[in-house]
Amino acid sequence: MKFKKAFLFFLLGSMAIIAWVGYRAYTRTNPDLGKVKADFTVSAEGLIAAFEKNDSSANKQFMGKTIEVSGILKKMSKDDAGDYSLAIGDSSSMAAVRCSVDSNHRADAALLRENTSVTVRGSCTGFNKDELGLGSEVILNRCVIIKK
Amino acid sequence: MRKLILLFISFSIMAAAGLQAQGKFYTKTGRISFYSSTAMENIEAINKSVVTLLDSKTGDLQFVVLVKGFEFRKALMQEHFNKEYAETDIYPRAEFKGSISNNASINYAVNGKNNVTVKGKLTIHGVTKDVETTGTIEVKDGKPVIHSVFNILLADYKITIPRLYRDNISSTIRITVDGSLEPLK
Numbered sequence: 543m544k545f546k547k548a549f550l551f552f553l554l555g556s557m558a559i560i561a562w563v564g565y566r567a568y569t570r571t572n573p574d575l576g577k578v579k580a581d582f583t584v585s586a587e588g589l590i591a592a593f594e595k596n597d598s599s600a601n602k603q604f605m606g607k608t609i610e611v612s613g614i615l616k617k618m619s620k621d622d623a624g625d626y627s628l629a630i631g632d633s634s635s636m637a638a639v640r641c642s643v644d645s646n647h648r649a650d651a652a653l654l655r656e657n658t659s660v661t662v663r664g665s666c667t668g669f670n671k672d673e674l675g676l677g678s679e680v681i682l683n684r685c686v687i688i689k690k
Numbered sequence: 691m692r693k694l695i696l697l698f699i700s701f702s703i704m705a706a707a708g709l710q711a712q713g714k715f716y717t718k719t720g721r722i723s724f725y726s727s728t729a730m731e732n733i734e735a736i737n738k739s740v741v742t743l744l745d746s747k748t749g750d751l752q753f754v755v756l757v758k759g760f761e762f763r764k765a766l767m768q769e770h771f772n773k774e775y776a777e778t779d780i781y782p783r784a785e786f787k788g789s790i791s792n793n794a795s796i797n798y799a800v801n802g803k804n805n806v807t808v809k810g811k812l813t814i815h816g817v818t819k820d821v822e823t824t825g826t827i828e829v830k831d832g833k834p835v836i837h838s839v840f841n842i843l844l845a846d847y848k849i850t851i852p853r854l855y856r857d858n859i860s861s862t863i864r865i866t867v868d869g870s871l872e873p874l875k
Binding site for chain 1: 716718719721725738739741743750754756758759762764765768778782868870874
């Protein structure tokens with residue numbers, strides 16, 4: 543009888559733990575990159591040059607990684623939904639690092655000014671080659687502002 | 691004489707606005723979101739770095755989007771989307787190349803909302819299909835704002851949903867496209 547009870551407790555406990563682990567995994571959200579250590583720290587020009595030189599090897603190196611990028615904020619825009627997008631890089635070039643700012647960090651982005659230096663941390667989602675004549679761009683998502 | 695000068699200036703401004711209105715427009719911060727609805731759950735993802743180019747003279751319209759840039763609320767969904775469904779390491783880009791069928795009826799120099807029909811080729815997951823959809827181009831202060839909502843069948847683009855998840859993911863996905871375009875100088 544005692545053994546049966548203990549077994550039942552063990553079974554229910556195990557099921558509860560499995561359910562909890564499964565639920566946590568299922569509802570997990572992407573981490574705030576302000577709390578994540580960068581895999582790479584580079585200048586905007588350096589990152590663009592790496593992709594323009596050999597996008598296939600740069601993809602292998604940077605894709606999906608957390609990257610901290612510094613450079614001049616060439617252009618900043620805010621869309622109708624209130625989200626900010628930053629173009630960082632050399633003002634004389636059409637190429638840029640395009641940072642889509644994490645919506646939880648809009649207030650930090652609002653304080654930025656164009657033509658000043660900035661450091662952001664974001665997750666690299668790839669490289670848009672200049673096929674439409676608009677300039678190539680390295681894309682970073684979920685960006686947070688590190689230095690204004 | 692003064693009136694004549696004023697008239698000349700007004701004409702010059704209108705001509706300059708007209709010239710700008712008949713050029714190319716672009717954005718690199720367009721938005722594409724998709725939505726799947728089933729009895730089990732709703733799935734939504736958004737990409738905020740869509741490159742869009744519109745030639746207002748010809749009506750040619752292009753979109754390019756890096757598929758890995760779609761953000762989901764749940765990280766696990768995003769991982770499954772990239773690895774198992776969209777296979778973004780193999781097919782990193784989706785694109786649309788087409789034109790506005792009724793472009794001649796749009797006056798890009800005048801504020802207002804225009805209903806449009808767009809035809810072209812949509813490439814997703816390495817598969818290119820002919821598509822035709824409707825939408826709007828609203829001209830606001832000489833800048834076009836585009837909006838369109840349409841559905842695609844995942845099977846058309848050879849995206850297979852494992853049997854285990856068929857109750858969670860709809861076979862039809864609703865796609866919403868938005869972009870506020872700037873004149874290309």
